[in-house]
Amino acid sequence: MTMAAASFVTHLEGAIDGAVLPARTLQTTHEGRPILVRYDLDGVKTALARSDLHDRPPTMWRYRELLPVEDESHIVTLGETMTPLLPCPRLGGRLGVERLFVKDESRLPTGSFKSRGMAMAVSMAHELGIKRVAAPTAGNAGGALAAYAARASMDCFIFMPDSTPMINRYEAALHGAKAFLVNGLITDCGRIVREGTEKMGWFDMSTLKEPYRIEGKKTMGLELAEQMNWRLPHAILYPTGGGTGLIGMWKAFTELAELGWLDEARRPRMYACQSTTCPPMVNAFEAGDRFAVAPENPHTAAAGLCVPSAVGDFLILDAVRESGGKAMAADEHRLEDWMRLACELEGIALCPESAFCVGVLERAVAEGEIRPDETVVIFNTAAAQKYAEVIEADLPRLDHAGGIDWAALA
Amino acid sequence: MTMAAASFVTHLEGAIDGAVLPARTLQTTHEGRPILVRYDLDGVKTALARSDLHDRPPTMWRYRELLPVEDESHIVTLGETMTPLLPCPRLGGRLGVERLFVKDESRLPTGSFKSRGMAMAVSMAHELGIKRVAAPTAGNAGGALAAYAARASMDCFIFMPDSTPMINRYEAALHGAKAFLVNGLITDCGRIVREGTEKMGWFDMSTLKEPYRIEGKKTMGLELAEQMNWRLPHAILYPTGGGTGLIGMWKAFTELAELGWLDEARRPRMYACQSTTCPPMVNAFEAGDRFAVAPENPHTAAAGLCVPSAVGDFLILDAVRESGGKAMAADEHRLEDWMRLACELEGIALCPESAFCVGVLERAVAEGEIRPDETVVIFNTAAAQKYAEVIEADLPRLDHAGGIDWAALA
Numbered sequence: 096m097t098m099a100a101a102s103f104v105t106h107l108e109g110a111i112d113g114a115v116l117p118a119r120t121l122q123t124t125h126e127g128r129p130i131l132v133r134y135d136l137d138g139v140k141t142a143l144a145r146s147d148l149h150d151r152p153p154t155m156w157r158y159r160e161l162l163p164v165e166d167e168s169h170i171v172t173l174g175e176t177m178t179p180l181l182p183c184p185r186l187g188g189r190l191g192v193e194r195l196f197v198k199d200e201s202r203l204p205t206g207s208f209k210s211r212g213m214a215m216a217v218s219m220a221h222e223l224g225i226k227r228v229a230a231p232t233a234g235n236a237g238g239a240l241a242a243y244a245a246r247a248s249m250d251c252f253i254f255m256p257d258s259t260p261m262i263n264r265y266e267a268a269l270h271g272a273k274a275f276l277v278n279g280l281i282t283d284c285g286r287i288v289r290e291g292t293e294k295m296g297w298f299d300m301s302t303l304k305e306p307y308r309i310e311g312k313k314t315m316g317l318e319l320a321e322q323m324n325w326r327l328p329h330a331i332l333y334p335t336g337g338g339t340g341l342i343g344m345w346k347a348f349t350e351l352a353e354l355g356w357l358d359e360a361r362r363p364r365m366y367a368c369q370s371t372t373c374p375p376m377v378n379a380f381e382a383g384d385r386f387a388v389a390p391e392n393p394h395t396a397a398a399g400l401c402v403p404s405a406v407g408d409f410l411i412l413d414a415v416r417e418s419g420g421k422a423m424a425a426d427e428h429r430l431e432d433w434m435r436l437a438c439e440l441e442g443i444a445l446c447p448e449s450a451f452c453v454g455v456l457e458r459a460v461a462e463g464e465i466r467p468d469e470t471v472v473i474f475n476t477a478a479a480q481k482y483a484e485v486i487e488a489d490l491p492r493l494d495h496a497g498g499i500d501w502a503a504l505a
Numbered sequence: 506m507t508m509a510a511a512s513f514v515t516h517l518e519g520a521i522d523g524a525v526l527p528a529r530t531l532q533t534t535h536e537g538r539p540i541l542v543r544y545d546l547d548g549v550k551t552a553l554a555r556s557d558l559h560d561r562p563p564t565m566w567r568y569r570e571l572l573p574v575e576d577e578s579h580i581v582t583l584g585e586t587m588t589p590l591l592p593c594p595r596l597g598g599r600l601g602v603e604r605l606f607v608k609d610e611s612r613l614p615t616g617s618f619k620s621r622g623m624a625m626a627v628s629m630a631h632e633l634g635i636k637r638v639a640a641p642t643a644g645n646a647g648g649a650l651a652a653y654a655a656r657a658s659m660d661c662f663i664f665m666p667d668s669t670p671m672i673n674r675y676e677a678a679l680h681g682a683k684a685f686l687v688n689g690l691i692t693d694c695g696r697i698v699r700e701g702t703e704k705m706g707w708f709d710m711s712t713l714k715e716p717y718r719i720e721g722k723k724t725m726g727l728e729l730a731e732q733m734n735w736r737l738p739h740a741i742l743y744p745t746g747g748g749t750g751l752i753g754m755w756k757a758f759t760e761l762a763e764l765g766w767l768d769e770a771r772r773p774r775m776y777a778c779q780s781t782t783c784p785p786m787v788n789a790f791e792a793g794d795r796f797a798v799a800p801e802n803p804h805t806a807a808a809g810l811c812v813p814s815a816v817g818d819f820l821i822l823d824a825v826r827e828s829g830g831k832a833m834a835a836d837e838h839r840l841e842d843w844m845r846l847a848c849e850l851e852g853i854a855l856c857p858e859s860a861f862c863v864g865v866l867e868r869a870v871a872e873g874e875i876r877p878d879e880t881v882v883i884f885n886t887a888a889a890q891k892y893a894e895v896i897e898a899d900l901p902r903l904d905h906a907g908g909i910d911w912a913a914l915a
Binding site: 120172177205206241246270275279290291400434438440441488 | 903
């Protein structure tokens with residue numbers, strides 16, 4: 096098994112206007128908006144049959160013909176193994192759907208789906224000669240970037256609002272990144288990174304500010320299709336902050352359809368799930384708008400959903416609408432109920448972001464938006480164990496010397 | 506692909522005296538010491554060729570003929586995918602070995618290798634009709650047991666010393682276990698569980714107090730052998746608290762040798778790695794003893810290594826000696842240096858327990874115990890992100906409104 100020493104990338108494309116941009120050269124954004132990677136899918140079809148995947152290692156790199164890396168020796172990897180798709184009959188039963196699955200992305204390096212995007216973005220940065228990367232983050236992206244940058248011997252600069260969860264702050268520093276707390280919002284951190292690209296020679300790894308994190312996240316969709324034997328689910332519920340994963344999955348499904356690899360033409364309805372206290376996509380969806388407006392006083396205990404302004408808003412909203420899905424919010428105040436429900440019924444520790452998908456599913460079933468006989472997939476995007484502030488619990492104390500009150504334990 | 510509706514288990518065996526005990530019935534310990542599972546390896550050899558594994562899903566259950574579950578419908582799973590074996594050329598170079606690998610067990614459910622053992626123990630408890638489980642823990646075992654018990658709809662009781670790391674306390678409660686903090690040591694917690702087996706009808710899931718956690722941990726060795734193409738490394742460095750993993754791996758290698766699956770007769774030298782501040786195995790190894798004595802004032806920041814009395818001490822020491830390895834300690838005070846070294850050079854966040862393996866490797870190379878041209882594997886047994894107290898970092902703060910001092914950032 097040898098990897099082709101060339102990719103099937105034909106060009107890059109400005110997502111806002113379809114402008115054709117050259118591949119194999121550094122790109123950031125186009126007209127301030129994301130850039131997409133385009134492939135010679137006819138070439139891929141000739142080079143690769145679906146069944147060829149069977150003999151490849153179970154990592155995201157098995158889809159290499161649909162990925163942008165030119166030379167496999169440039170891949171920067173921490174072992175991005177395929178994540179399990181876990182049947183959840185009890186949680187599904189409670190919520191009113193017969194076939195519910197959780198795709199457990201917490202099982203990637205650094206305990207987060209961010210590693211798919213960063214593995215790809217850092218690999219491409221490495222291929223294109225980048226030595227210093229920087230990003231703003233309020234959650235798991237910083238640890239993931241720091242880990243891959245360390246793996247690639249790059250300098251890494253991370254800027255976080257001082258409200259960032261403690262484990263995210265610690266993991267960025269642990270991996271040797273130059274990590275800073277900023278007395279502001281993620282937008283303030285983003286501004287520092289932008290200024291640093293000129294002043295410090297950093298390459299900006301912000302969400303959707305370079306073309307390749309989408310391609311990494313795309314592998315969530317490719318994996319899901321393969322794991323479901325090329326019959327996609329009826330509905331996907333995805334916690335949506337910056338939305339790279341949702342955009343990436345929709346791109347994956349489109350490419351798979353063009354390749355003729357899907358055994359059913361139907362693609363899933365995509366549900367962008369947010370919190371009631373930070374619902375920019377929900378507001379825009381309901382207003383019929385293609386671009387979102389930052390909500391007033393955005394906040395949520397799910398750090399990854401606290402994204403008031405997403406540079407890829409129109410891509411998220413286009414995908415949701417094209418799929419026949421919706422952007423829906425669930426009640427911030429019930430977050431812990433939903434985490435507990437999944438944990439207690441299935442043993443699966445959903446991260447706070449993904450817990451909102453449980454709330455949205457509950458509502459969608461009640462409203463007839465999702466039917467009981469449909470197959471539904473929730474993405475668990477990170478390990479709940481990384482959210483110390485959310486899962487904090489004051490446990491009852493026992494005095495072992497004082498004798499145990501057994502009746503009280505039962 | 507269907508699973509045989511019967512296992513190849515022939516009997517259980519008291520590890521201390523070889524007593525033959527019946528399988529398919531509840532067993533705990535024998536003479537207060539661990540019980541091992543024995544298989545009809547000739548039967549396995551007839552039923553399964555090494556090459557048959559290729560077509561099976563990449564989870565620990567691919568080795569089912571060498572595992573004790575009788576009926577596959579009894580398997581309680583959260584998706585125990587094979588963990589990556591990561592080449593670490595830079596860390597190896599720094600430590601003086603050419604071929605160093607980290608097997609990253611942090612990628613299992615709940616972010617810990619404990620899930621291999623608990624997946625198996627809970628599956629067997631489920632098969633044998635158990636409904637209520639309990640365990641003492643000072644680390645990752647509690648969260649893993651709570652998760653699998655929830656997945657199997659069992660009641661779960663967890664008792665932890667009040668010094669247990671915060672994330673471990675939280676995750677047990679999050680999964681719906683009845684979790685308690687005890688003002689004492691893990692031995693005090695163990696005593697409560699033992700009393701509860703009679704008074705409360707709990708099944709005791711303590712380390713090595715039932716026969717099956719070893720069989721789960723055994724899959725670390727089976728996977729490693731398959732991933733290394735049936736040529737085992739020269740040396741394995743394993744952080745050793747209760748030692749179930751070391752015992753399990755050595756059992757795996759013995760079974761693989763009997764099956765004739767190893768392409769080189771050589772089995773690895775096993776290095777049991779401990780902290781200088783809690784080194785019972787090291788003390789016993791150096792004294793030439795088969796049983797260990799609890800050290801005075803045992804403590805270490807690596808919660809999983811704070812096991813002063815291991816019920817499987819003789820099994821650990823037997824395996825280490827039979828393999829030609831050693832029990833070695835590394836300096837408690839350099840723990841953070843070693844974590845940082847692996848993180849910064851390779852992007853791999855070793856848990857504190859596994860960081861001691863880095864220290865031991867450094868010493869072993871310096872002393873000529875491990876040669877530069879040998880293949881060496883370190884097991885990373887959990888996600889460093891779960892150790893908030895150890896990875897805590899006070900990050901520098903930036904005032905974004907005050908203007909950035911760019912020179913100071915560089």
